[in-house]
Amino acid sequence: MNFLPIYALLLPFIFYTSCQGQNKTHLLTDTIKSETKDTVTSQVPNSMVRNIKQARNGDILIASWKGVFRYDGKSFTNLTSNIPSPSFWDVVEDRKGNLWFASRDSGVYYYNGKSFQHFTTKDGLASNVALHIYEDKTGNIWVGASRYDGRSFRNFTTKDGFPSNSIRLLLEDKTGKLWFGAQGENMFVYDGKTFTVLKNIDGKAFNNVWSIIEDKKGNIWFGADGLWRYDGSTFTKVSERGAYAIIEDKKGNIWTTGGVNSGAWALSRYDEKSLYSKKPTVTEIKSQSVMLLGILEDTKGNIWFGSGGGVYRYDGKTITDFKNK
Template identity: 30%
Template sequence: MKILLLSLLTILTVSCNSQERKNGTVEIEKKNEQIGQYVIETFQDSKGNLWFGTLEKGVAKYNGSNLTYITTKDGLPSNRVTNVIEDESGNLWFGTGAGISKFDGKTFTNYSEKDGLCSNTISNLYIDSKGNFWIGTWGGVCTFDGNQFQNFPIPYPKIETKINPDTKDWITSITEDTKGNIWFGRDGYGASKFDGNSFVYFTTKEGLNSNNVQTIVEDKKGNIWIGTRVAEKDNADTAKRIGNGGLNKYDGNIIVQFPNINGLDKSDVFTIYKDNSTNLWISSTSNGVYNYKNNEFINYEVPTSTMSFLKDKKGNIWLGCAGGLYKIDKDGKTINVTTNGPWN
């Protein structure tokens, strides 16, 4: 599964696009070391600290003055940090490749399969509006009440596409909509909506580009945006790695696709992010990133695949990428941020 995850994070070259409005230039400082080869999580805590989860170097923290790393030497169970969230008490929770870790600012409390966790390979951490703590893994979903883990089985819908046995229980996304429904993204079984009692499934039969869902976000109008990947890229035969994937929008009635937007059709959309101004940010693996606002896709050039977004309190957009950390500043300039910055 780790090999598959690395293949999903392959660095791709950005192509030109004449159909959408371009914005920004790219500046890369090559002499400094990257924050991480794969920066797969970006998060800002209530104190304003920036956190960057990496696939191989633990989690990096920037406090406004200094960049430091927290690793297994400090108490993390793994240096593969895929998620960072904060609970109402101010504790930070890290999802890792060897379970989850609670950090109160001084000490770590780690949990693994030995403690009842459904899988040690964590893909999502989410706390809903009722305070329920959801944990998505490569082995399904479980909840945690602070003392015990409880498995949360999701039924498998009937599908027509081939399932990769290594990813069939990979929970790729967990989110809550404004009506209180919990949405689960699944790699191979589409999207599942849970209303507290029953499930509704969204697959290619309902209009998705692909059943391999990677990300789910609700916009300010209540539309559900779903990013999918091309399942055929798992094929060992390189000549057969072509298929459907991309961006979808569900308005409550129908699912629409975006065949005229370069990089958002027949391609991978790993991440969709709603910032604090309610604009959407959408990744692509072949055409940088898009900012969707006022019904327009605005394209920003990024020379690698984006895996996570964050809009900080200063208005900067941070991009965790396969290849390092990038930032889009207020002037629309895309900058590679290394261990030496630039941070401001």
Template identity: 30%
Template sequence: MKIYSLLFALLWLQGCHSKAQNEVSYPKLVIPAGTGQYCFIRSIMQDKAGNIWFATSGAGVYRYDGKGFVNFTTKDGLNNNLVNCMLEDSRGNIWVGTKDGVSKFDGKRFNDFALPWTRTPITSPFFRQTVPQKGCMPQANKTVLSMLQDKMGNIWFGTQDEGVIQYNGKTFTEFLANEGPLGNDGFHHVAIFNMYQEKSGNIWFGSYRYDGKTFKNFPFIENTSDSSDIVVRSYKDMLEQKSFFSSTNNILEDKKGNLWLNHSCRYGVAKYDGKTITNFTDKDGLCDNIVRAIAADKEGNIWIGSKRKDARGMKEGCISIYDGKAFRAFSTEKMSNSSVESLFVDKDNNIWIGTREVGLYRYDGKTLTAFTEKQVNN
């Protein structure tokens, strides 16, 4: 018996030694050399073991165990370093949605998980760019923007151009592929940026709510009178055409069961109580109407991350906190990066803030700590 115990211990130590050789941990999140200024932390999640994962739009994903960061990129099997979303399923598997589909983590490496793409190739009108920029949003399809595992165990993949794909563990079913405006390529285009399942069981795919049988679209109400703004004009036109822009970027359910929704354009946030929609903008105390992220802390406060332009016309990040009665500003003076792109509350009630330039910060209720470090070229 002692011999078997000794062999087991040796094998365990060897496994740990091999893993340590493959995974190099750093005290801070190190930005790879050459990463563009528009590369940002797209989403954040915490797994069952307590590790926190950070998805970036150009530098792969990072895993933080409370002591250091490990960076996973295409060298570790990711199908693309431009990552949009992450998911831990009920079995503890980590799924990553990228510009080129889905990668699944087996504990050591990422492996490609094939989705049944039917529209190949397509250049999305939503992400078309005159001058391509490294680390920016994707230009083609096969892009997974969001993921969700529902209470029945089905995994849903929100895509850029093919609606949402449901995977029940064996087969795939496609929904919403024929929503959105009709493009010159003959296909409809709808981008599913976010998915959320209510406590009631209803699932939201952007602004589409699914009760298990039918989908209902909840159009976002216009919140601005600045008709001279080209973004506002374009956004309004697209809404009238039932555009993919009507898809909600973020969805959050607070302690009272209210749903908070926002769009990436200049429309602030909306609170839906199941009957009516209440809209909040800078007139109500928001630091800016371009909202990029929403999170709720354990006290029930709603954190809202935005981007705005200062007096010099330079972009900067700002955060508003809603306590149920009013908005107050969270100081971002110590944040050197621009737009706030992601917010996350971990199990210890720390607030993680992701920004452009792959900026990462943690607020523990008293102190704001920076966790990003640029790679030094020798």
């Protein structure tokens, strides 16, 4: 791949992006049924939900400001009710089935299903601000610029060749290259030998990179004041609509959450058949003034998404807003 230039910033503030009509937008808010689901437990996440993942047994894992929740298809359980720090940004199930929780200001928690282990700077973690957690292909757990090999943390800095000391985001692509997002105007790739800071064709870094994924074809998608695609040689701005979170579903459609104007956030779907056209077709599934954040497609094809006040599930027809009874 010939790298030009990405910067990734994952900070807890709101950004908005103006939609300039680049895409053909379908608004389906009038045809989608919305319902509030009463649950059998008072443990429903009703605070800001930053990330949503699915465990191998099918349970939905939800990282929120008031705890990490597990949804088994019937009810919610707060897995962290006994942990003093309630604010979590991310959750990961590792290859052994253990859970890792990234907190806003209290480091990382490891949970083996029975007991917790707490990692902070006292244990070698680079920072107690843990906004993203990631397991690479060799089983290492990354928390920002800290890599945990099962025994100890190694913290990477500019002394190791990193373009930045403040890593916020990480993706390992199919070829084994590591894509890092840092606080400030830096996003860079490590191919095992060389770090390459990515910049657009105009030589400028990408601002406000909140998310990055690799699709089935090997293209890199990221949000940076709009939705971008990188094919290994060329950057294409797909949409002006904000992309706080991005996923590719089983059909090849791209889903995003993000700001669409100065007062609204939206869940949007980009049609797979038009992704490479000059004006991709985008369908706005839901729009609201409150933030829309992390996204997940579960094994049944439902789309889960977090907001500033809880969690939703979209089954293709109905949006379910989970609330306390």
